Amino acid sequence: MNYTLQFGVVFRQLPYLLGGALITLELAFIIFWGGALIGLLGAVGKTFGGPKTRRLVNVYVAFFTNTPAFVQVYFLFNGLPDAGILLSPFSAAVIGLTVNSGAYLTEIQRAGFASVRRTELDAAEALGMNLGQSVRYVILPHIMRTIYPPLANFFIWILLGTSMAALIGVEELTGRAVNISASTLRSIEVFIVVAGIYIVLTLIATAVLYVVGRIFFRVRMRVL
Amino acid sequence: MQSLLNQIPSFFTYYNVMLLLWGIGSTVLLTAAGCGAGFVFGALIVLVRITKTIWLLPIKIVVITYVEFFRRIPFLVILYLVLFAAHAVDPTLSLFGVAVVSVCLLATAYLSEIIRAAIESVQRPQIEAADSMNFGFWRTIYEVVLPQAWKVLLPPATAFVIMFIKDTSLASQIGVIELMFTGKILANRSFSGLLVYSVILICYFVLSYPLSRLAAWMERRLAAPTGTESQRILRTSAGFAGYQSYG
Numbered sequence: 001m002n003y004t005l006q007f008g009v010v011f012r013q014l015p016y017l018l019g020g021a022l023i024t025l026e027l028a029f030i031i032f033w034g035g036a037l038i039g040l041l042g043a044v045g046k047t048f049g050g051p052k053t054r055r056l057v058n059v060y061v062a063f064f065t066n067t068p069a070f071v072q073v074y075f076l077f078n079g080l081p082d083a084g085i086l087l088s089p090f091s092a093a094v095i096g097l098t099v100n101s102g103a104y105l106t107e108i109q110r111a112g113f114a115s116v117r118r119t120e121l122d123a124a125e126a127l128g129m130n131l132g133q134s135v136r137y138v139i140l141p142h143i144m145r146t147i148y149p150p151l152a153n154f155f156i157w158i159l160l161g162t163s164m165a166a167l168i169g170v171e172e173l174t175g176r177a178v179n180i181s182a183s184t185l186r187s188i189e190v191f192i193v194v195a196g197i198y199i200v201l202t203l204i205a206t207a208v209l210y211v212v213g214r215i216f217f218r219v220r221m222r223v224l
Numbered sequence: 225m226q227s228l229l230n231q232i233p234s235f236f237t238y239y240n241v242m243l244l245l246w247g248i249g250s251t252v253l254l255t256a257a258g259c260g261a262g263f264v265f266g267a268l269i270v271l272v273r274i275t276k277t278i279w280l281l282p283i284k285i286v287v288i289t290y291v292e293f294f295r296r297i298p299f300l301v302i303l304y305l306v307l308f309a310a311h312a313v314d315p316t317l318s319l320f321g322v323a324v325v326s327v328c329l330l331a332t333a334y335l336s337e338i339i340r341a342a343i344e345s346v347q348r349p350q351i352e353a354a355d356s357m358n359f360g361f362w363r364t365i366y367e368v369v370l371p372q373a374w375k376v377l378l379p380p381a382t383a384f385v386i387m388f389i390k391d392t393s394l395a396s397q398i399g400v401i402e403l404m405f406t407g408k409i410l411a412n413r414s415f416s417g418l419l420v421y422s423v424i425l426i427c428y429f430v431l432s433y434p435l436s437r438l439a440a441w442m443e444r445r446l447a448a449p450t451g452t453e454s455q456r457i458l459r460t461s462a463g464f465a466g467y468q469s470y471g
Binding site (some may be wrong): 002 | 300302304391418425432433
């Protein structure tokens with residue numbers, strides 16, 4: 001083993017990598033909010049819908065949580081052209097991962113709905129609250145307390161999951177790392193630095209989510 | 225679309241099916257190796273973390289840093305890191321070996337968190353009671369903690385295995401011959417990507433759907449008296465259980 005680590009080449013490319021980190025964050029935001037929207041629809045459908053809607057949501061959740069997100073994205077990018085649908089790498093990654101995370105977020109938000117008990121709604125009614133008030137003071141606090149920690153964790157998961165967009169050619173953090181390692185051949189150093197950036201990114205995200213949860217939803221998440 | 229249907233008979237030939245089965249076997253092997261090692265090392269890590277002796281403190285810090293860091297690096301980056309590092313250390317290590325090593329690294333980190341959550345779900349007074357009855361460390365673990373913890377452990381651990389079956393698909397990127405890689409081979413043999421990747425998706429589904437049903441069943445059977453409905457959904461459904469940090 002006679003390999004000497006040389007980080008100089010990589011550190012010179014740091015702005016390029018940080019630009020990639022920005023794209024990673026952007027992807028994660030789009031995917032998270034898109035997935036949350038799909039998940040909300042799914043959870044509403046599964047909780048309040050008829051048997052047909054429920055079965056539909058069940059099939060959607062079962063399929064997308066039991067197959068790899070990577071294969072789904074790959075299917076969109078390399079499979080769909082045969083059916084005449086061409087997607088750019090970015091949109092394939094966004095669509096694939098959004099639909100995928102929508103399935104998980106369906107389950108998370110359904111858990112939130114399940115945490116509101118019938119009796120509490122009755123109590124709210126007995127106190128003379130109207131619908132808006134009971135949503136504001138009874139339902140939402142309950143739901144948020146239950147689902148905020150898993151939602152925060154899921155955001156971190158998406159942040160890490162976006163790395164697979166690199167494999168279909170999106171130049172986010174991992175994609176740019178692959179580029180640099182191809183041009184400088186300092187592969188180990190590049191990926192050490194990139195791993196460090198991911199750690200810092202997720203640590204910042206955890207800290208922000210912790211503070212937001214603490215202030216707005218009075219949720220105390222376990223950090224370590 | 226018509227050409228797709230025409231391809232189906234020539235797709236399901238003996239050799240292609242064998243190739244797919246080989247891929248499935250390889251994926252299962254990779255998952256089993258990773259999760260097996262992850263359970264053993266994860267349990268060791270948890271043992272180190274829950275002891276209160278002061279001389280283990282340096283190891284404790286190392287172990288906590290390891291768990292926290294490896295849960296914050298994407299599997300893909302770990303794969304690349306292990307791949308290139310392995311090439312610097314020992315160029316003869318096979319790609320499958322690289323994949324096994326990185327799978328073990330990741331699974332250890334996540335499973336140790338799952339095991340720790342399960343152990344911490346055992347209520348404090350139980351352990352204090354064991355203490356007051358002069359149980360030793362091992363006896364407390366063996367007779368008080370484990371009988372209660374394994375029920376909490378199994379459903380998320382199963383969900384984690386599912387997550388890992390899915391994550392190993394990324395190993396195809398460095399050239400490990402597993403299910404996704406066989407798909408890429410078949411796609412390169414000029415079969416329609418639509419057909420090939422649909423088949424691959426179905427194969428993954430067949431692999432992990434029974435496990436997800438098992439996780440849901442275990443959660444209903446084992447933890448029903450204490451768990452609320454919403455906890456139950458969260459702990460089994462998602463399959464990203466290792467990313468959860470609630471107890």
